[in-house]
Amino acid sequence: EAQVTQNPRYLITVTGKKLTVTCSQNMNHEYMSWYRQDPGLGLRQIYYSMNVEVTDKGDVPEGYKVSRKEKRNFPLILESPSPNQTSLYFCATVSSNSYEQYFGPGTRLTVT
Amino acid sequence: AQSVTQLDSQVPVFEEAPVELRCNYSSSVSVYLFWYVQYPNQGLQLLLKYLSGSTLVKGINGFEAEFNKSQTSFHLRKPSVHISDTAEYFCAVSVGNQFYFGTGTSLTVIP
Numbered sequence: 001e002a003q004v005t006q007n008p009r010y011l012i013t014v015t016g017k018k019l020t021v022t023c024s025q026n027m028n029h030e031y032m033s034w035y036r037q038d039p040g041l042g043l044r045q046i047y048y049s050m051n052v053e054v055t056d057k058g059d060v061p062e063g064y065k066v067s068r069k070e071k072r073n074f075p076l077i078l079e080s081p082s083p084n085q086t087s088l089y090f091c092a093t094v095s096s097n098s099y100e101q102y103f104g105p106g107t108r109l110t111v112t
Numbered sequence: 113a114q115s116v117t118q119l120d121s122q123v124p125v126f127e128e129a130p131v132e133l134r135c136n137y138s139s140s141v142s143v144y145l146f147w148y149v150q151y152p153n154q155g156l157q158l159l160l161k162y163l164s165g166s167t168l169v170k171g172i173n174g175f176e177a178e179f180n181k182s183q184t185s186f187h188l189r190k191p192s193v194h195i196s197d198t199a200e201y202f203c204a205v206s207v208g209n210q211f212y213f214g215t216g217t218s219l220t221v222i223p
Contacts, residue, residue, distance in 0.1 A: 043204075045210055092156075104155060
């Protein structure tokens with residue numbers, strides 16, 4: 001079954017404590033992406049990756065880092081989280097054939 | 113930066129009535145267009161997409177959308193809605209390698 005998995009699904013942390021949200025896909029897609037979803041703002045792209053070792057900033061990259069060392073994994077790193085990064089985060093992949101975007105189940109992050 | 117405007121944040125509609133959810137985008141270059149649906153506490157699911165060809169696109173669950181290049185619009189329609197269509201709907205645009213989403217329209221189907 002085609003899947004995008006994210007872990008953890010829920011996370012409560014404190015300001016300044018580094019955290020990583022993992023994302024993994026089993027579809028062999030080259031394109032992967034991270035979004036944050038906030039009420040009234042829709043989804044905004046944080047970072048995306050066209051392939052291994054290739055990453056680019058999206059619309060709201062400040063305060064985030066990513067890496068793409070393997071095709072299947074695309075972790076999101078918050079080195080010093082702040083309360084304004086409290087949000088619902090989605091990882092997604094894109095099929096280069098159909099251009100369909102497949103989303104993970106989401107990670108709800110709360111930074112206090 | 114590109115922008116995607118969903119003009120209606122909330123749309124209430126009675127069951128079996130038709131509905132149109134509006135979407136306009138700002139790009140003057142070639143774009144790919146998408147509509148996604150999000151049910152409560154779930155991720156997003158693709159409803160339909162326009163990449164090229166016919167401007168009338170049919171998707172899942174009886175939804176369709178029409179691409180209008182001159183008006184830079186991609187409105188979503190369904191001739192008869194069901195209770196199960198209650199959800200959040202997002203219009204999205206792909207320009208180059210980036211994706212831009214609208215702020216969403218909450219569709220509520222009233223019995």
